[in-house]
Amino acid sequence: MINGERTIERPLRWGMIGGGRTGQVGYKHRTGALRDGTYQLIAGAFDLDAERGRDFGTKLGVADDRCYATYQDLIAGEAGREDGVEVVSIATPNFTHFEITKACLEAGLHVICEKPLFFTVAECDEVAALAASKGLIVGVTYGFTGHPLVHQMAAMVAKGMLGEIRIVDMAYTHGFNSGDDDSADAVKWRTNPKTAGPTFVLGDIGTHLYYLSEVVLPHLKVAKLLCDRTAFIPSRAPLEDHATVLMHYDNGARGRLWVSSVDAGNMGSQRYRFVGSKASVAWSDTHPDQLVYQVQGEPERILHHGMPYLEDESLACDRMGALHTEGLGDSWANIYLWIAEAIDAAERDDEAFLKNHHYPGIAAGTEGVRWLETCVRSADAGSAWVDFE
Amino acid sequence: MINGERTIERPLRWGMIGGGRTGQVGYKHRTGALRDGTYQLIAGAFDLDAERGRDFGTKLGVADDRCYATYQDLIAGEAGREDGVEVVSIATPNFTHFEITKACLEAGLHVICEKPLFFTVAECDEVAALAASKGLIVGVTYGFTGHPLVHQMAAMVAKGMLGEIRIVDMAYTHGFNSGDDDSADAVKWRTNPKTAGPTFVLGDIGTHLYYLSEVVLPHLKVAKLLCDRTAFIPSRAPLEDHATVLMHYDNGARGRLWVSSVDAGNMGSQRYRFVGSKASVAWSDTHPDQLVYQVQGEPERILHHGMPYLEDESLACDRMGALHTEGLGDSWANIYLWIAEAIDAAERDDEAFLKNHHYPGIAAGTEGVRWLETCVRSADAGSAWVDFE
Amino acid sequence: MINGERTIERPLRWGMIGGGRTGQVGYKHRTGALRDGTYQLIAGAFDLDAERGRDFGTKLGVADDRCYATYQDLIAGEAGREDGVEVVSIATPNFTHFEITKACLEAGLHVICEKPLFFTVAECDEVAALAASKGLIVGVTYGFTGHPLVHQMAAMVAKGMLGEIRIVDMAYTHGFNSGDDDSADAVKWRTNPKTAGPTFVLGDIGTHLYYLSEVVLPHLKVAKLLCDRTAFIPSRAPLEDHATVLMHYDNGARGRLWVSSVDAGNMGSQRYRFVGSKASVAWSDTHPDQLVYQVQGEPERILHHGMPYLEDESLACDRMGALHTEGLGDSWANIYLWIAEAIDAAERDDEAFLKNHHYPGIAAGTEGVRWLETCVRSADAGSAWVDFE
Amino acid sequence: MINGERTIERPLRWGMIGGGRTGQVGYKHRTGALRDGTYQLIAGAFDLDAERGRDFGTKLGVADDRCYATYQDLIAGEAGREDGVEVVSIATPNFTHFEITKACLEAGLHVICEKPLFFTVAECDEVAALAASKGLIVGVTYGFTGHPLVHQMAAMVAKGMLGEIRIVDMAYTHGFNSGDDDSADAVKWRTNPKTAGPTFVLGDIGTHLYYLSEVVLPHLKVAKLLCDRTAFIPSRAPLEDHATVLMHYDNGARGRLWVSSVDAGNMGSQRYRFVGSKASVAWSDTHPDQLVYQVQGEPERILHHGMPYLEDESLACDRMGALHTEGLGDSWANIYLWIAEAIDAAERDDEAFLKNHHYPGIAAGTEGVRWLETCVRSADAGSAWVDFE
Ligand SMILES: NC(=O)c1ccc[n+]([C@@H]2O[C@H](COP(=O)([O-])OP(=O)(O)OC[C@H]3O[C@@H](n4cnc5c(N)ncnc54)[C@H](O)[C@@H]3O)[C@@H](O)[C@H]2O)c1
Ligand SMILES: NC(=O)c1ccc[n+]([C@@H]2O[C@H](COP(=O)([O-])OP(=O)(O)OC[C@H]3O[C@@H](n4cnc5c(N)ncnc54)[C@H](O)[C@@H]3O)[C@@H](O)[C@H]2O)c1
Ligand SMILES: NC(=O)c1ccc[n+]([C@@H]2O[C@H](COP(=O)([O-])OP(=O)(O)OC[C@H]3O[C@@H](n4cnc5c(N)ncnc54)[C@H](O)[C@@H]3O)[C@@H](O)[C@H]2O)c1
Ligand SMILES: NC(=O)c1ccc[n+]([C@@H]2O[C@H](COP(=O)([O-])OP(=O)(O)OC[C@H]3O[C@@H](n4cnc5c(N)ncnc54)[C@H](O)[C@@H]3O)[C@@H](O)[C@H]2O)c1
Known part of the structure; x- marks a missing residue:
């Protein structure tokens, strides 16, 4: 039974790329991530339309100066900060996943990416190697498997x-x-x-x-x-x-x-x-x-x-609990929780935990x-x- | 709305081959055929076990001497009678369908046969030609399509x-x-x-x-x-x-x-x-x-x-009627009714009726x-x- | 498992009062009664409109001279015959049930009557006494309880x-x-x-x-x-x-x-x-x-x-059998079968059978x-x- | 369509009384309140067992010194702070609702209370008068009506x-x-x-x-x-x-x-x-x-x-959105959102808004x-x- 008690030390500093006001899947990410106090949304490049993205981000409670015009700006802007994002979710159209994921990983950020992960297995393998070399997690939001x-x-x-x-x-x-x-x-x-x-x-x-x-x-x-x-x-x-x-x-x-x-x-x-x-x-x-x-x-x-x-x-x-309905948001909350636990373990270099921990990661995406x-x-x-x- | 009113002149004189006491599908034939007073069960070779078949047939109300040991006996015995069967249903295992159907048609009887009709299309074509030459109907009991x-x-x-x-x-x-x-x-x-x-x-x-x-x-x-x-x-x-x-x-x-x-x-x-x-x-x-x-x-x-x-x-x-459930028996009753109407039309040489009349016949079986x-x-x-x- | 085998010696000679072409419940009686070869429909006063009733009855296969104009005619007409009806079903509006039931019982006929049986318990008691004195069965078509x-x-x-x-x-x-x-x-x-x-x-x-x-x-x-x-x-x-x-x-x-x-x-x-x-x-x-x-x-x-x-x-x-749907007609068939068995036992004065036999009778109607x-x-x-x- | 965009200026400073680790309904409050960034959980008297309550509260991310042993302590402790709670949810057994609600209102806090609100209408009227005099909102968590x-x-x-x-x-x-x-x-x-x-x-x-x-x-x-x-x-x-x-x-x-x-x-x-x-x-x-x-x-x-x-x-x-399931948590989120909007309007003395705004309040509780x-x-x-x- 999940009760909202945090299973990791502190909330992860989280940013979103895509998932803007008109995006279909963005709310699912937020409702999943923000459920258990394991993520704090502090930055975003939410929208191709930068102005709309900024307006949207501030309505979500993100500080104005951390609503970026592009994912490149986000990476650059956050890189300079003590309290910069540690993990980024990518909720943009498929063809951008590979490029954005690589850029984030190279910047030392954990990534949570939408499916289908990339276009080719070769791309997956490349990213898997990159993530492994950096000790970073790549989660994939197969959002129905948290039920x-x-x-x-x-x-x-x-x-x-x-x-x-x-x-x-x-x-x-x-x-x-x-x-x-x-x-x-x-x-x-x-x-x-x-x-x-x-x-x-x-x-x-x-x-x-x-x-x-x-x-x-x-x-x-x-x-x-x-x-x-x-x-x-x-x-x-x-x-x-x-x-x-x-x-x-x-x-x-x-x-x-x-x-x-x-x-x-x-x-x-x-x-x-x-x-x-x-x-x-x-x-x-x-x-x-x-x-x-x-x-x-x-x-x-x-x-x-x-x-x-x-x-x-x-x-x-x-x-x-029994008799009370769960919805898709509850499933996403579990997926996000499991990914948070993986990230937390990766940060602690806890190989043993990661070995037995189940979450949709790079292998599943591949x-x-x-x-x-x-x-x-x-x-x-x-x-x-x-x-x- | 079907109300039990007869759509043909008089009940058809009907016999069964197979569909005995232990047979799975026999009751469906009887509950379908006997619903609207369009068929009268007067003869049968119900069972491989002749004694059990006779006992069963008499319990169904068939006269003792018209419960035959084999389908050949049935054909022979009924052939000699004024009031002999006109149509026979075949509810025996698949491998017997072809042989029994041919024998019945050759004896001038309409046939209602179980599916799958025969083993080969060649057999189907042969039977179709035989039935056509005799002006006889071959119905196939695709029993779910009466709903x-x-x-x-x-x-x-x-x-x-x-x-x-x-x-x-x-x-x-x-x-x-x-x-x-x-x-x-x-x-x-x-x-x-x-x-x-x-x-x-x-x-x-x-x-x-x-x-x-x-x-x-x-x-x-x-x-x-x-x-x-x-x-x-x-x-x-x-x-x-x-x-x-x-x-x-x-x-x-x-x-x-x-x-x-x-x-x-x-x-x-x-x-x-x-x-x-x-x-x-x-x-x-x-x-x-x-x-x-x-x-x-x-x-x-x-x-x-x-x-x-x-x-x-x-x-x-x-x-x-609405609110009152229909079951599989009601569907079979429709199938049997439609086949009876086809037989009646065939007997009357009513080509026009047959042209527009829908029932599962030899073409569907083929x-x-x-x-x-x-x-x-x-x-x-x-x-x-x-x-x- | 009911297979169509007759559980009584011979079909009962059966007539209907009401349940004509436009009646709502008539077909349910016929589909129930004619399922197992336990009833043979040989007479009827089907309709307030005598002509329509006669036309309807003959379409059901009842002889023209046994399609009566009124229930009184039916009782009188059948009384004179060797092969007269033994049991009559009443499928007319409620207010006629009591009068018709009494007349039929007095004529020595078993009765199968629609619900609600009569208007008062006093009427029920009177009929129960009459039926008992004559050794006749009164069945009531609570048609859903055969499932x-x-x-x-x-x-x-x-x-x-x-x-x-x-x-x-x-x-x-x-x-x-x-x-x-x-x-x-x-x-x-x-x-x-x-x-x-x-x-x-x-x-x-x-x-x-x-x-x-x-x-x-x-x-x-x-x-x-x-x-x-x-x-x-x-x-x-x-x-x-x-x-x-x-x-x-x-x-x-x-x-x-x-x-x-x-x-x-x-x-x-x-x-x-x-x-x-x-x-x-x-x-x-x-x-x-x-x-x-x-x-x-x-x-x-x-x-x-x-x-x-x-x-x-x-x-x-x-x-x-399993996987194959039963409908309301199958339930009615059971009800009619159980009543037939009661009538058969009553005819045989088989008190022991009747004691343990379950069917909707006068007590249930009352x-x-x-x-x-x-x-x-x-x-x-x-x-x-x-x-x- | 609710997208997570804040409809009020800033998150409300929120505390919980009851709804501790073993409580049945506590998680529903939190999953409802924390969905849209309209509430921030910063204090609580979660449990009759003060130690368990403190352990639980810190796991929820509440500062140790704001996990209080009793609701009285919470009221007192928060009263002294600039950043003290503004609104408190009461998720304790029924008999405590009246006393705790009154105490909170008297301390100038908005209240979100569980149903059944109190024991008597007289109590409800007393609280309604108190809340009105203070310009405070009393919400009632009829949690199913957000669907x-x-x-x-x-x-x-x-x-x-x-x-x-x-x-x-x-x-x-x-x-x-x-x-x-x-x-x-x-x-x-x-x-x-x-x-x-x-x-x-x-x-x-x-x-x-x-x-x-x-x-x-x-x-x-x-x-x-x-x-x-x-x-x-x-x-x-x-x-x-x-x-x-x-x-x-x-x-x-x-x-x-x-x-x-x-x-x-x-x-x-x-x-x-x-x-x-x-x-x-x-x-x-x-x-x-x-x-x-x-x-x-x-x-x-x-x-x-x-x-x-x-x-x-x-x-x-x-x-x-269509095709994607909502659960009880989504309904609670709406209820909490609507109450937040009422509180925000009350803080702004926006009578016009409150007049047309629908949420389960003191009248519904009464x-x-x-x-x-x-x-x-x-x-x-x-x-x-x-x-x-
Ligand atoms: N996991 C699921 O259940 C699920 C459901 C729907 C969509 N998806 C996936 O999510 C992704 C997005 O799908 P969608 O339906 O939300 O698409 P969408 O077209 O509705 O929204 C895309 C969003 O991304 C923004 N965007 C596009 N390019 C961007 C860029 N370069 N930088 C920043 N923002 C950018 C757009 O402005 C928009 O807000 C796709 O990969 C899709 O397959 C997954
Ligand atoms: N239309 C449908 O929904 C449906 C449902 C079930 C079976 N079937 C078909 O019905 C046929 C019979 O299947 P079943 O499941 O009832 O088989 P079954 O084995 O249960 O019964 C076969 C019956 O035929 C009798 N029989 C066998 N050979 C005979 C012969 N030479 N002469 C006389 N009687 C003989 C047996 O004694 C038995 O009573 C098969 O062709 C099957 O495909 C159709
Ligand atoms: N058991 C059930 O599930 C069920 C369902 C429907 C109706 N019923 C009962 O059946 C009875 C008839 O209902 P219905 O809905 O069929 O009514 P209906 O009005 O549809 O039909 C009545 C039929 O009785 C005939 N009739 C009327 N008076 C007659 C008379 N004196 N002599 C001969 N025929 C006469 C009419 O011509 C008509 O054909 C009622 O008692 C009703 O409560 C029972
Ligand atoms: N809205 C709904 O759908 C819903 C569902 C369940 C319960 N409820 C209501 O919620 C209330 C609580 O029910 P529950 O089933 O969670 O009860 P519970 O007994 O499971 O839990 C009560 C919680 O309150 C704490 N508590 C009790 N007294 C306290 C006090 N004086 N100070 C602080 N904490 C205290 C307990 O330690 C426990 O954590 C009841 O009024 C109930 O009717 C509402």
Whole structure:
């Protein structure tokens, strides 16, 4: 049970790049970071529009002179200060992640970056090496994996309650791009390979599915996959607004994954089903407080967050307690907390802690990019099976 | 609204082959056929065990001397009578369908046969020709397509309420074969290619999905497909207990279909989602009285069977009226009624009626087998894309 | 598992009074009675409009000369025949039930009558005495209590799985009378005390709730109750379109019951919740195939009809088997079957069978009327508490 | 859309009384208050156990010397400081609310107090007068009414989308006190009239229902009510663990409300249904992001939070945006924000703002206590109807 008690010595001095007034994801970062007193927002380059960014930042309580016009200014301006930022979150369009991350790391700052992390695995590897050499943390905001019942699923799988895993079924679909008007700010860059990278929906929403499956099934590895992607709105090609991925895991399990932004009217968001030889679990981020657990031949069970019958791993990250709903903000708060703990440990050179500490870091970010690269490789080969390397 | 009033002149004289006391599907035939006074059960070869079949038949009210030991006896015995059967339902394991159907047609009987109809398209074509030459009907008991809301979906698609169809998502999964004990009567023959034919779950449950999609989307044709099948219980190979099929339709739509009998604990049965450029509909046979209709950008709508706002095609086949649940038996009753009307028209040589009358007949049965053949072809080619011919 | 095998020697010769082409409930009687070959429909006085009734009856397969103009004609006409009807169902407006039932019993016919049975307990007692003296059965079509999961609840309560019963919560509400147009045939008589009796929604739908609670909780007796009723459409007064009833049971349990036909837009129909000191069960006729079972401190459980883990009492009356939906027609089929078995036993003077055989009979019909009388007594006393005698 | 931008000049200096490490509700206060940078937690008397309170407070980031042993110490200690607290939240057992509130107000502090506010209306009036005389705000943490869809319902009612209100149906039930062990800290004081006040579940959870109905239906007033309460665990008497309240509103509408802590296994928490002459809305805090809207004769509609089709009042307080879940913490954040805005206006003597500003204040707290007093009056009169004055 998380109660707001600080698990690290003092709040981290935190800055944001992007996530401005009109940005979609910025509030999620702030509501996540500011929950437990582990981060203090003291600087930002919030917006491409510097004036709007400054106005916004001051409304967030950031001092006027620490609302910077560009991320370069932020790095430079904070570098000179005793009380300068230690960690920076990057909530800007995909194509800027690599450049900004490198610059921050080089300036000695820890980084919390949005997904999809970068465009290529090569970029990931370069950044991983850089971060390692500097002793800095790179966190990735796979924001849905802080929900306590995700960790319940992982614990149940680990205990063998499902038996041998056979089937992985995942979907993240919505219909907000059913029409062909891509002129909105947050859509324009997503549908252009220059700014979005090699994928649209696979990277935009599919990486959430893939990472969550890694959290629940850490021992399973994809052996080969097939990706069938298409753009129902032709102007989006070569990027896709709809894709299906089939996966064969190394233990013989089969996976299927569906992502779409033209699934007209769907408000169901993410759906996960993990099937084992004995039982299954099913979870959706839409109703994150409940988990369906089905043992073949027994009544279906619905587990509720915060209840004493849950595994310790789940109760440990519960915030509201049974009967009281948790939302996406609570999940992000956990992610930010875990990253803060990693940063704190890195600062203390506490290798032992870091070894056993779970948070979405550079490895998880890299795996996501590797999966995207493989999907594109398959799609480009005519939606053919390709090995996952 | 169906009220029990007979739409044909008199009840058809009906016999059953298979569907005995221990058979899984027999009661569905009887509850469907006997609902509206359109069929009278007067003869049967219900069981491989002749004695049990006779005992069972008499308990159903069939005269002792018309409970036959074999289907050959039934055909012979009834042939000699003024009041002999006119139509026979076949509810036996798959491998017997072809032989029994041919024998019945040759004896001048209409046939209502279980799915999957036969093992090969060649067999289907042969039977189609035979039936046509004799002026006889072959109905196929795709028993889920009698539900009124299936016809609501079809009418909505036809009226363009969904826009251009883009995505077809279907699944029929359960977990009753999660374990490896295949010794039960109804499982043994299903997991053996000699008795089941070229597929297990694809034919056993997948054909229901495929046929229902044809009812809802008659204008869409599969252009190519890819089938990935596996047997999690190795003794079932080369047959599959789990399969995923990806489909490309001729209009560019994408389909995915999942069938499994090792989806441990799943009681959700069938799920359908048809997505268009404007809106989607979603339906499950588990809650057949409600239909989810989602127009992008508008509140989700849930439509209930029997309500005046539905399309005429749906209200026409409603039986219980709004607020009162319909079950699978009501759906079967519609299927049997529609087949009776076809038989009646065939007897009256009413070509005009038959032209516009919708029921699952030999063409639908053949398409199901063609789809299975194509799935196997793809699977055998290493789960590769193959054209649908 | 019910398989269609006849549990009585031969089909009963059956007639219907009311339930004509435009009647709301007639099809439910026929679909229930004709399911298992236990009834044969051979006569009827289906309609106030004799001509329409005759036309309708012949379309149901009844011989022209046995489609009578009035129930008196039916009784007279059938009396003279060797093969005359033995049992008659009454599906006419409430005010006719008493007169028709008496006439049929006096003519030596078993009766299956709609609810609410009569207007007064005194009438019920008179009919009960008459039926007893003649050795005839009076069944009452509380058609929702044939669902297998209703009997699952009863069995669970009986086994003590819920602990001591504390709370009974029931509702049957819809909004079909939200507007003030009461001109439709089936509404006009319902909103007039001359034809409906002392209540509208309490009798029309409330009696279903009350009877089902008796089936599940046979050992609980209402000690006192309070009824608060109102007519939101004033022209319906003194009858009610909305009522709440509070009940104190003799064991200290508390009940509340809500009926309304002005619950605008509600398609949820009936909801039941039975709470004990250890656990609760909840069921709705809208999704009759599933039962929610909640043990305090454990995950919620959802039980599905037809599954082997259910109690014998539930499996015994299952028709479709697990995964395949049952509807209201299946429930009615069970009710009709149980009444047929009672009639058969009465004909055989099998007192022992009748003693242990459960079906909704004259006692259940009488209890319903007693409950209505008590509700009206409370309402008339200013919605005050009154003893249930 | 709330984005974290401060709507008041600077964060309020905030202290907490109660809500310590073991307290149930403390985290909800902190997660609500600390979300938008409108409060800064700088002092506290968190716990009856002073040492544990101090340890806890410092872990929350409060300076050691501002973690006080008692609320009296807090008032005294902060009074002396330039930077002393301006507003204090009271999250202690009910019996302490009155005394602590008065002391804080007398010390010139704004107060945010838990519900049920006090034991009697007389106490409420006394405090209201005191607060008014000092120009101070008293907020009450009816924490569920910050959910955006609550305000959607209110806006729909106000626009007449439901027609004239007829029926109010509310329930808040759980089963956590099904057993008879009341020894847990947070249960012990709740089941004792000395510490809980005149009610247990009516005050503990029923006041949430009643206040939310006031938010949605501000124009409806209760004219009379009847309360039937009982203690299934006898040691809880005279307090109740289960109660039903019937209400007649001044416009003729009927209400019913159910509260229970012995509803074994129920995880559904709160359910609301508001029925009008044309349509209904239904909402549960368990799935706060969706609202069922049912127009009689039309398909049911499900509205999702954050969607553009919602009313402005709802979108104005949305935090996460469509598809992303909000939880109880987001609702509390809104409540705390609105109270902060009231305090800020009070500090600025901005009467005009306060006149139109909606937040749960002393009037709402008083109404809740008045409702409880009336319920007890009814119950004590033998569950009789009493006027609501
Ligand atoms: N983790 C999640 O759940 C989640 C959700 C949404 C978006 N995202 C990711 O977050 C990132 C941002 O997405 P979005 O939807 O918020 O985009 P957006 O277009 O809505 O907002 C981008 C914001 O970044 C600012 N910005 C752009 N370039 C900048 C620069 N060079 N310097 C400073 N500020 C700059 C813009 O002014 C704007 O405020 C993307 O990588 C996206 O994939 C993640
Ligand atoms: N339409 C549907 O929804 C549905 C559902 C279940 C089964 N089926 C199909 O129905 C058929 C039967 O399946 P089932 O599950 O009932 O099988 P089953 O093994 O449970 O029952 C088969 C029945 O046929 C009898 N039988 C076998 N061979 C016979 C013969 N030569 N002559 C007479 N009787 C014979 C058996 O004695 C038994 O009563 C299969 O083709 C299956 O695919 C369809
Ligand atoms: N058990 C249930 O679930 C259920 C459901 C609906 C109605 N009911 C009950 O069924 C009864 C009929 O209700 P309904 O809604 O079908 O009414 P309705 O008005 O729709 O139909 C009544 C039918 O009875 C016929 N009829 C009327 N008087 C007759 C007479 N004297 N002789 C012969 N026929 C006559 C009418 O022509 C019509 O066909 C009522 O008692 C009602 O309470 C029960
Ligand atoms: N708004 C809501 O949703 C909600 C939810 C739960 C509780 N509550 C209300 O909150 C209040 C507290 O309930 P709870 O369940 O947290 O109780 P609790 O018994 O769990 O916790 C009470 C806390 O207050 C502290 N405390 C008690 N007396 C104190 C005093 N004199 N000075 C300082 N600290 C003191 C205790 O040490 C403990 O930390 C009650 O009035 C209750 O009705 C409201």
